[in-house]
Amino acid sequence: MKIIENSKINSDRELNDLFQLIEKEDSQYHSFLSLHKNYTKFDENRRGELANVPIAIKDNICVKNTIVTAGSKVLEDYISPYNATIIEKLQKAGAIIVGKTNLDEFAMGSSTENSAFGPTKNPLDRSLISGGSSGGSAVAVSANFVPVAIGTDTGGSVRHPASMCGVIGFKPTYGEISRYGIIAMGSSLDQVGIFGNEVGDIERVFNVVRGSDSKDSTSQIKKIKKLAKTNSSEKISIGIPYHFIQKGLSIEVKEKIGLLVQKLKEKYEIIDITLPHINYSLAVYYIIMLVEVASNMARYDGVRYGKNKNSLGDEVKRRIILGTYISSAGYADKYYHRAQAVRKLILEDFKKAYLRVDYIMMPTSPVLPWKIGEKINDSMSMYLMDIFTVPVNLAGLPAISLPTKRDPLSVGIQFIANQFNDDNLLNDSKEFLEIIETI
Ligand code: GLN
Numbered sequence: 001m002k003i004i005e006n007s008k009i010n011s012d013r014e015l016n017d018l019f020q021l022i023e024k025e026d027s028q029y030h031s032f033l034s035l036h037k038n039y040t041k042f043d044e045n046r047r048g049e050l051a052n053v054p055i056a057i058k059d060n061i062c063v064k065n066t067i068v069t070a071g072s073k074v075l076e077d078y079i080s081p082y083n084a085t086i087i088e089k090l091q092k093a094g095a096i097i098v099g100k101t102n103l104d105e106f107a108m109g110s111s112t113e114n115s116a117f118g119p120t121k122n123p124l125d126r127s128l129i130s131g132g133s134s135g136g137s138a139v140a141v142s143a144n145f146v147p148v149a150i151g152t153d154t155g156g157s158v159r160h161p162a163s164m165c166g167v168i169g170f171k172p173t174y175g176e177i178s179r180y181g182i183i184a185m186g187s188s189l190d191q192v193g194i195f196g197n198e199v200g201d202i203e204r205v206f207n208v209v210r211g212s213d214s215k216d217s218t219s220q221i222k223k224i225k226k227l228a229k230t231n232s233s234e235k236i237s238i239g240i241p242y243h244f245i246q247k248g249l250s251i252e253v254k255e256k257i258g259l260l261v262q263k264l265k266e267k268y269e270i271i272d273i274t275l276p277h278i279n280y281s282l283a284v285y286y287i288i289m290l291v292e293v294a295s296n297m298a299r300y301d302g303v304r305y306g307k308n309k310n311s312l313g314d315e316v317k318r319r320i321i322l323g324t325y326i327s328s329a330g331y332a333d334k335y336y337h338r339a340q341a342v343r344k345l346i347l348e349d350f351k352k353a354y355l356r357v358d359y360i361m362m363p364t365s366p367v368l369p370w371k372i373g374e375k376i377n378d379s380m381s382m383y384l385m386d387i388f389t390v391p392v393n394l395a396g397l398p399a400i401s402l403p404t405k406r407d408p409l410s411v412g413i414q415f416i417a418n419q420f421n422d423d424n425l426l427n428d429s430k431e432f433l434e435i436i437e438t439i
Contacts, residue, residue, distance in 0.1 A: 009042060018098065033059050033071070036066060046094035051093070052095075053095050056097075056100075057099070060152060060183040062182070064082055071103040072116050074306040076307070085180040103137075105315065106183065108316055110386060111376070113132070121372065124407065132157060134157045137151040138161035148201050152182060158171050159399060160386070163412020164368075167196065167197060168195065168429075170196075170206065170400045170426070171400075176191070176398070177210050180216040187296065236428060237268065237356070237358050238269070238358065238361050239272075239361070240360070240362065248384065248387065249366050253411050259439050263438070275350065277345040277346045287336060294322075361413065362416075364388060365385055395419075402414075402436050403437075
């Protein structure tokens with residue numbers, strides 16, 4: 001298990017060895033789309049929190065003078081003229097960007113099979129999907145190429161692949177990390193996330209990349225004052241919305257949740273909570289996200305960006321068509337505006353719940369990783385895989401997926417905190433993980 005402290009590169013030779021190792025071993029997983037061998041040199045003078053730590057970056061994040069494909073043929077040879085803010089920050093902290101990782105085309109998907117460059121395979125079992133859309137970043141950490149990797153999470157794209165591949169995936173509060181230089185999918189939902197094998201490593205990277213940025217107005221949200229809890233218990237309290245997680249869970253996931261709750265009860269207060277509107281999350285997400293996707297994708301018209309829009313994949317085309325339809329005159333009220341109203345109710349439900357509990361816990365995914373190809377022609381069952389992750393993006397909350405023991409039966413357990421409680425969430429996750437790993 002690679003962690004930051006043991007992964008620092010100490011010489012030219014070590015960096016070369018790492019590139020060689022990835023070139024050789026990654027042919028079985030396809031987690032990287034490009035290696036930055038020719039742009040990256042070892043420099044012993046690098047200083048900072050992440051000095052000479054190798055990091056992998058999802059290929060929808062711009063690194064100056066290098067190709068950024070977003071997993072699409074449309075951007076196959078597009079070279080970014082500038083750095084994303086998070087790349088500037090990582091490089092200033094001394095990190096080495098080793099390369100760009102595979103993703104579902106424009107981050108749309110839950111398995112990385114929608115990448116125009118072929119799927120990424122799961123290191124726990126190569127016949128299985130890696131999850132998505134940041135499957136490449138999850139695998140780069142799970143296969144021990146790098147200690148930490150960066151992804152994006154619009155509806156679960158960091159937490160879901162983390163859960164599939166037995167690693168940790170963290171999505172901060174909406175607005176905590178600048179999205180400048182990140183190829184947009186659903187702008188009111190998108191957030192950068194971090195993969196790692198240790199919570200402390202994720203914390204370190206988060207503290208480097210977080211903070212407001214004048215180039216991204218959504219990163220300048222005023223921090224909301226935390227309301228006092230009405231629950232005066234000394235113990236940390238964890239709410240579980242049983243009514244929501246009853247349906248659709250596979251036997252394996254159900255069993256592990258049951259075991260975990262027993263163990264958590266020894267230390268924490270476990271409370272059965274109700275989130276009255278959460279059942280609408282998937283429907284609301286797939287309306288709002290589609291409308292924002294249709295709007296964001298308009299720039300790939302072959303004039304501004306994109307060499308040939310005809311080479312867009314089916315899933316992306318489907319979303320552009322649906323999003324355009326939903327937001328067109330006459331339909332916007334029926335779908336989009338209604339979804340916005342329900343989104344507010346979902347957020348209110350969460351806010352009320354956090355008056356009683358510190359965290360909300362549920363599985364990250366309803367099922368274990370499935371076989372590559374199994375759901376590729378069934379969009380609806382693929383969308384259902386996002387059921388437990390999308391409410392978090394709709395409400396802009398921070399959440400983390402923590403893995404049970406690392407084997408093909410590993411289950412991701414999601415802990416969700418109130419807005420801007422990212423630090424507490426990370427801190428308490430260290431203890432949660434110790435318990436979860438024993439399951
Ligand atoms: N699986 C979800 C979707 O396809 C989430 C994608 C994401 O978070 N980028 O929309």
